[in-house]
Amino acid sequence: MSFPRIDETHDPARSSWVEGADGHPAFPIQNLPYGIFSPPGGAARAGVAIGERIFDLRAAAQTGLLPAAASAVFGEPTLNALMALPAADRLALRRWLSALFSDEAQRPATEPLLHRAADCALHLPATIGDYSDFYVGIHHATNIGRLFRPDNPLLPNYKYVPIGYHGRASSIRPSGVPVVRPRGQRKPPEADAPVVGPSQRLDYELELGIWIGAGNALGETVPIADAADHIAGFCLLNDWSARDFQAWEYVPLGPFLAKNFQSTISPWVVTAEAMAPFRIAQPPRPQGDPQPLPYLWDEADQAQGALAIDLEVHLSSAKMRAEAMPPMRLSRGPAFSMYWTAQQIVAHHASNGCNLNPGDLLGTGTLSGPTPDSFGSLMELTGGGQAKIVLPTGEERAFLEDGDELALSAVARADGYVSIGFGECRAMIAPAR
Amino acid sequence: MSFPRIDETHDPARSSWVEGADGHPAFPIQNLPYGIFSPPGGAARAGVAIGERIFDLRAAAQTGLLPAAASAVFGEPTLNALMALPAADRLALRRWLSALFSDEAQRPATEPLLHRAADCALHLPATIGDYSDFYVGIHHATNIGRLFRPDNPLLPNYKYVPIGYHGRASSIRPSGVPVVRPRGQRKPPEADAPVVGPSQRLDYELELGIWIGAGNALGETVPIADAADHIAGFCLLNDWSARDFQAWEYVPLGPFLAKNFQSTISPWVVTAEAMAPFRIAQPPRPQGDPQPLPYLWDEADQAQGALAIDLEVHLSSAKMRAEAMPPMRLSRGPAFSMYWTAQQIVAHHASNGCNLNPGDLLGTGTLSGPTPDSFGSLMELTGGGQAKIVLPTGEERAFLEDGDELALSAVARADGYVSIGFGECRAMIAPAR
Structure with missing residues (x-):
């Protein structure tokens, strides 16, 4: 049985430069859930929630901000390919994102890809086969x-x-x-x-x-x-x-x-x-x-x-x-x-x-x-x-x-x-x- | 209630130039069922069965052999788009195919797109959502x-x-x-x-x-x-x-x-x-x-x-x-x-x-x-x-x-x-x- 282990991404001392993330009741940096969203006027794409923001994973993959294994899975407006990744690749992506949002040095490249969640529409995260x-x-x-x-x-x-x-x-x-x-x-x-x-x-x-x-x-x-x-x-x-x-x-x-x-x-x-x-x-x-x-x-x-x-x-x-x-x-x-x-x-x-x-x-x-x-x-x-x-x-x-x-x-x-x-x-x- | 009507495609006198179609126990020209098949060495695509042959609908659409409304639905290796067509379009396609296979004048253009069924693999005809x-x-x-x-x-x-x-x-x-x-x-x-x-x-x-x-x-x-x-x-x-x-x-x-x-x-x-x-x-x-x-x-x-x-x-x-x-x-x-x-x-x-x-x-x-x-x-x-x-x-x-x-x-x-x-x-x- 290989349950994911507690690592640095769960560190309660870890904080984020994303406004409103620290102390957020649902989406602090320790969560980082994935979803499919549409920004205003935009098509549906993958994102990750942090505080009251949604980070555009498709755009991040396109601009080279993500690890290679993860970049390949955000072409479609569903998370099925992400879900299918080996556990090690999913974990690597989580650690990468946690670092992006906690490291102030990553802020200039990362912040432009954040959308206000209140402006976005949320969709089903996957094509549910059964x-x-x-x-x-x-x-x-x-x-x-x-x-x-x-x-x-x-x-x-x-x-x-x-x-x-x-x-x-x-x-x-x-x-x-x-x-x-x-x-x-x-x-x-x-x-x-x-x-x-x-x-x-x-x-x-x-x-x-x-x-x-x-x-x-x-x-x-x-x-x-x-x-x-x-x-x-x-x-x-x-x-x-x-x-x-x-x-x-x-x-x-x-x-x-x-x-x-x-x-x-x-x-x-x-x-x-x-x-x-x-x-x-x-x-x-x-x-x-x-x-x-x-x-x-x-x-x-x-x-x-x-x-x-x-x-x-x-x-x-x-x-x-x-x-x-x-x-x-x-x-x-x-x-x-x-x-x-x-x-x-x-x-x-x-x-x-x-x-x-x-x-x-x-x-x-x-x-x-x-x-x-x-x-x-x-x-x-x-x-x-x-x-x-x-x-x-x-x-x-x-x-x-x-x-x-x-x-x-x-x-x-x-x-x-x-x-x-x-x-x-x-x-x-x-x-x- | 609008059940499809009996038309010329059901005419028992209608015969086909496709070898073995007339008198075929399952697939005479009066049937024309659709499926997804792979010819030898080829990718999965839509086809229609007649006798012991399968007609390549994708190739037919690409070469302009089919009516326009039907041509658009054979891009994917599933029949979902065909099934979604309005009944009138599905009927028009059936009548068109029946004419192709019965009219000897169509044979030169049509016959090259027939595969021997025995050489082909058959797949699920549709992505079954539920x-x-x-x-x-x-x-x-x-x-x-x-x-x-x-x-x-x-x-x-x-x-x-x-x-x-x-x-x-x-x-x-x-x-x-x-x-x-x-x-x-x-x-x-x-x-x-x-x-x-x-x-x-x-x-x-x-x-x-x-x-x-x-x-x-x-x-x-x-x-x-x-x-x-x-x-x-x-x-x-x-x-x-x-x-x-x-x-x-x-x-x-x-x-x-x-x-x-x-x-x-x-x-x-x-x-x-x-x-x-x-x-x-x-x-x-x-x-x-x-x-x-x-x-x-x-x-x-x-x-x-x-x-x-x-x-x-x-x-x-x-x-x-x-x-x-x-x-x-x-x-x-x-x-x-x-x-x-x-x-x-x-x-x-x-x-x-x-x-x-x-x-x-x-x-x-x-x-x-x-x-x-x-x-x-x-x-x-x-x-x-x-x-x-x-x-x-x-x-x-x-x-x-x-x-x-x-x-x-x-x-x-x-x-x-x-x-x-x-x-x-x-x-x-x-x-x-």
Whole structure:
């Protein structure tokens, strides 16, 4: 297992000449996430976020400011080629960029390639060939399982199989793109037959996204000990869900139209290298749980395969915004309620020879904590819509209403290191068409 | 609803100067399917099959042999741009090609661009952004449902919802690429815990694939009356399935590793235009079945939305081939055991605003007929492995063995028209690695 190591780029004493970078809550020099952006009037290209600025990697490559191996990967307006680079080349690029932004002597050549982030548009960071979503948040699986199957919340396979399913790649959108309330079939409990209309139980799901770096050939596997080498980075993922459609359609082949109308991601790829200081031990399995099968078990993964990330969800209604109220926090919790690590997810996905490709996106599934203040969906927070949430305006919410804006956020924290954030993952609900 | 009309290209009297085209069981001049091929020593490019030849569309476009609208779409080694063309442009290209191959005066300019198909390699015809698989073969759904849920074979949603789920796009391969037997978790009925190893219940599934032509924007739908305009063509699809993995992993989120290790398609896109004479009425729903919801109901679709295609499956074992025995037919049946039409599948998929893109592939699900001689999987033919099939060598098969080669075939037939075939959809099982 080769998790990236902590190096000089994580030094908490390292500061940047870029205005606003030091002390930035998401993008200090210790982060350096990659994304695809358009400057005003310009075409989409690769960039790296620092403070409130975006550094133009395409221009930097063209002007010879980057190491040779990295220069070749910024020709296209996607990060797929960057993600596919060997880990050593990705690390070299990170160290190079960190030096550019910390060394005052580099400022004259570097500063002209910085854009104000507020002036730029952000896009999907990669062409997502395939998107798979997992179900590793054990508290979520238990909570949701109880609502759908009161007597049988966790199925017998849960503690052996990192349960996952394929999702829709085409409808993944970056933060900020409104979500049109989907129409579909739902079957009211008292009705004999389904009806069609806008979803009445529109929900969010708080997840982490895992960006695949190096892929594996069809028919080959990714051993658990190598899985970390196949992860390029992380993002936030909101797996919007129409619970009424889901309840009706999901047997026997799983969720489909209940989830594929849109998924929202934070557009910055927080790299595996940046996450090095925030690696922690996977919590021990509860007493009596089975030992994972050998292809999923690695001591190094257990020792440092989890992520010290704090997650939050905020909601603002149209009325709250009209009254200039701040968003209301719906939940807050750590990301380590994952029953399986990101590496176990990757190893399982490829264990049958399924080929993963650079730029594939894997979702963790909803990351609810053990207590209601850390539940990662309205379905859980309201007990299936029974216990409504009261907003500061006095409005009530069982599920999302038109005009509601939902924002996910994540901060990686570790003693002795500078915290790094994931950036925005927000979207507003637009009325059904 | 605008299904392509029967025109002069379907004229059974139309013959071709291309040697072997007239009377060809799959690719007479009335078919003209598109694909991506490489001639000996050459790069991948678009072509059209006629008889035992492949016409080089890229070269034809470069030399001015094609209509202007079509010339622009053959720059890339995929058919996505062709599929995205307006239906009128696709039809114009078909008529142009049909004229080229039927008019002896065109022969001198056209013949040099024909390659012997036997010398060429065939590739995937499109970059498949998303692959979704459905479950519309009602006999299959009933047969499989009975094996997994004896008391409850068809779930209550089946006759309201064209049940589907997302599949894996990256592992779709054209005919001829061997299938490596996957490893994975299975739980023997008598065991307390799962074990890991090569699948012991490897199966095939006989399906049709639907190629999406024109897409729809995220948040927009495809009305059932327009759905035919969004279908570029059809292929054969073998949705290889590890039944032992499937039984253990599929609850609650559906099949995943049981199916995503590989899917095999026939590499030629049989166009919607070519299928015009083979449009038939959808069989009436059984007495007592509910009326489809309005978004799935269209009189024109019911009148001509089904396809008159005869499907067959053949198996040959290594021993059969060593003894020069012909493949054994496992089943034969018509494709109209689809409870929902291809148009209903498309309209349903986009009904929540999910965006479909040119080159997306939709599978129908296994197309079993009502009787055992037309069942589309070994799971059904052997009653879950209980009733073994005896091969001409005396070998027995409950599920597929290493070295077995499975071949799907399809022929569209209609009185007064020349039958057209789909070409090869075959693959051999390679041992687990």
